[in-house]
Structures are given as structure tokens and as C-alpha cells.
Amino acid sequence: MGGGKRFAVLLCAEDSDYVKKRYGGYYGVFVDMLAEEGETWDVFKVANGEFPDDEQIERFDGFVITGSCNDAHGNDVWICDLISLLKKLDSFNKKVLGICFGHQILSRALGGKTGRAISGWDIGLTTIHLSSSNLFSSLKIPSTLSIIECHRDEVRELPPKAEMIAWSEKTGVEMFRYGDHMMGIQGHPEYTQDILIHLVDRLRHRNLIADSYADELKANMGKVEPDKDEWKKLCTSFLKGRL
Numbered sequence: 001m002g003g004g005k006r007f008a009v010l011l012c013a014e015d016s017d018y019v020k021k022r023y024g025g026y027y028g029v030f031v032d033m034l035a036e037e038g039e040t041w042d043v044f045k046v047a048n049g050e051f052p053d054d055e056q057i058e059r060f061d062g063f064v065i066t067g068s069c070n071d072a073h074g075n076d077v078w079i080c081d082l083i084s085l086l087k088k089l090d091s092f093n094k095k096v097l098g099i100c101f102g103h104q105i106l107s108r109a110l111g112g113k114t115g116r117a118i119s120g121w122d123i124g125l126t127t128i129h130l131s132s133s134n135l136f137s138s139l140k141i142p143s144t145l146s147i148i149e150c151h152r153d154e155v156r157e158l159p160p161k162a163e164m165i166a167w168s169e170k171t172g173v174e175m176f177r178y179g180d181h182m183m184g185i186q187g188h189p190e191y192t193q194d195i196l197i198h199l200v201d202r203l204r205h206r207n208l209i210a211d212s213y214a215d216e217l218k219a220n221m222g223k224v225e226p227d228k229d230e231w232k233k234l235c236t237s238f239l240k241g242r243l
Helices: 016-024 025-034 054-059 079-092 101-109 134-139 191-207 211-220 228-239
Strands: 006-010 041-046 062-065 095-099 113-116 123-129 144-151 153-159 161-169 175-178 180-187
Touching: 006 025, 006 153, 016 025, 016 191, 025 041, 025 101, 025 228, 054 079, 062 079, 062 101, 079 095, 095 101, 095 228, 101 113, 101 175, 101 180, 123 191, 123 211, 134 153, 144 191, 144 228, 191 211
Parallel strands: 006 041, 006 062, 062 095, 095 180
Antiparallel strands: 113 153, 123 144, 123 161, 161 175, 175 180
């Protein structure tokens, strides 16, 4: 049982009609991966300026920051407001899990640096290497895990006192932790191959990636599945204080 814990998704993206219809939006995708019996899950559409106040913050045991089409190094009003919120969550010692854009913005809020990845887009299935940190020893997680990636920005410099806990051949900081209460993951543990195929089509449609690259990505998909069960175990254990 979840023991009546409360969690909130900080939604940093506009849901596409497809993801809304098929999964109940990205909020639904995260709830499907992370929610356990007895818990309450809410959503704040922070990209639309919807933020929890101090009283609401107190009610939650943890927060999850989603991916976004925006740049974590940008200075849109909602991004600056999100940075202020994350600093507050740190001072309240709340559990925070940041995914992709969420990983980058969490790093920035804590004093790290983010920017365009020197190696360009990273889309598809990536193998990441976990550090020998004892963080995962109780979970018996393998030292390498596959995860779906879809990003062209990255954490360039970790916040002071943050610990890098995973890396890949293409991205230096795949995961970091800050104290016992904050963790960032560059990849998408919540994604399915179906969501990725849909995203590749959206990126192609918006001329963010070339047709040839999109075709190549789709041809390579489906050959290997990400380690979804391991990621679910890792993310839920962190968020719920079981590590």
C-alpha cells in the first residue's frame, strides 16, 4: 500500500492529441509508471503558469518534472518560476524526480549549467552505465540499463554537491542525485516505443530533424526494448524513500 502518500506531476509540455487520447496525456504516462495503491496523484500545468502555492507544496510527498519542447537554459517566465519553485522544494527537502527537461532544469535550479549537446540530437535506445554508487545496491539493479532518449540539450556542469550516478557514450551526465531528495534522469523511463515513434514524426513535421534521420530512427526501433521494469523499480524506490 502507498500509505496515503500524495504526489504531483509538474507538466512542462503541451500534450499532443495522440498522447491525450491514447495515454491520458503525459500525466497519465507517469501515473501508469509510478503510482501505487492508496496514493493520490495530481498535476500542475507549469508550462501554462499553473504552480502549487506553499500550502499545497506542504501536502505533497514528492514531485515529478516532465520533459518539454522548451530549452531548460531559456528564460521564459514559466521556466524562471519553475526554477524558483524547485529551489523552494529543495529548501522544504521534498522528493523531486526530474526527467529529460526536468533533469536539466533541476540541475540549473541547484546551480548547474545546461545547454545544447555538443554531439547533437540523441534519439532512440541508449545504454547507460550506472556508477558504483551504493544508491542502487539494495535494488540489485544491473550496472548497465537501456533507456529511450529524445533530447538535444544536456547537463554540461553539475550543481555543487551533486553526484553523477550514470553516464553514456554520448551524454556525460545521464543521471545525478542531489542529497537524498533530488534526482535527475536524462532519458525517458516512462516512454514506450509507441510514444517515441509518435515524437519522431512530430519532430520531422516541425523540421527539427531531417526526413532521412527520422527514417533511420524508425528503422532501428523495435529491435530492443528499454529496461522498463528496472526503471520503474528505480524511480518508485527513489521517489518513495525506499532506497
